Amino acid sequence: MSEEKEKTVREEEINFLAKKSLQKAENFSEIEKIKKKYLSKGGLISQLFQQISQEKDLEKKRKLGGLINNWKNQLVTKVKEIETKIKEQNQEKKLKKDEVDIYLKGEKIPLANLHPLTQIIQKIYDIFLLLGYQIVESTEIESDEYNFSKLNMPPEHPARDMHDTFYLNTNLLLRTHTSNTQIRVMESNPNQELKIITAGKVYRRDEDDATHTHQFTQIEGFVVGRDISFSHLKGTLELVLKKLFGENHPVRFRPSYFPFTEPSVEVDAQCFSCQGQGCNICKKSG
Secondary structure, three states, X not given: OOHHHHOOOOHHHHHXXXXXXXXXXXXXXXXXXXXXHHHOOOOHHHHHHHHHOOOOOHHHHHHHHHHHHHHHHHXXXXXXXXXXXXHHHHHHHHHHHHOOOOOOOOOOOOOOOOOHHHHHHHXXXXXXXXXXXXXXXXXXXXXXXXXXXXXXXXXXXXXXXXXXXXXXXXXXXXXXXXXXXXXXXXXXXXXXXXXXXEEEEEEOOOOOOOOOOOEEEEEEEEEEOOOOOHHHHHHHHHHHHHHHHOOOOOEEEEEOOEOOEOXXXXXXXXXXXXXXXXXXXXXXXX
């Protein structure tokens, strides 16, 4: 037991200890120490009450008991006030921490990868930009005139069939190809040499299955200029396919009939999966 506790309890000592404990209670870090030292079950105040219980002078006993009890009540009140302040300050700190400062410098948040279609379009655009082509995009809602008539598809042409095309009204439709870009670019740039590449969504009334959908992406390029021949087309297609699939993938050109172009060809590249052996990806064609 400390020297203070071993002495006979006197009024001055109680007043001194009360003043000392209340001063310490001003310090947040001392709160737990004070509760343990003075207010706990075996603390100093409890021990002082035990000491005065042995006092034979009833008047003195009553007076000292009143002083200790008053001191205890003051200390309890003070401790509660400090604890409330601590809680309020902690809550205020938490609120400040959760606040968003709109004037802070923004941080770029990493996103997921680009869609595969977007990635392949960007790769193709990069190749054609190096060849001097210009990227142009056109509207997906198109008029009958720019989607069909000006592309040499008269009203009786089968592509105009209601069962093959999404018509919005008698004149507007969802474009069936990206070739509407050709007409619009040539009209706005008459008698000029052009090298254009375009990509975008097109719409046709196909039955959806594993290899067909009513909406798909088409990429189209065209060149207008002097002394342009089929060899320029062949060389461009070979370069693009080798850049996309690799130098070691053979490319095959097949004569084919298309009513809008003459001469016309279809181009095949060796399957990247089976290397020409035939698999489910290339439908056994290699």
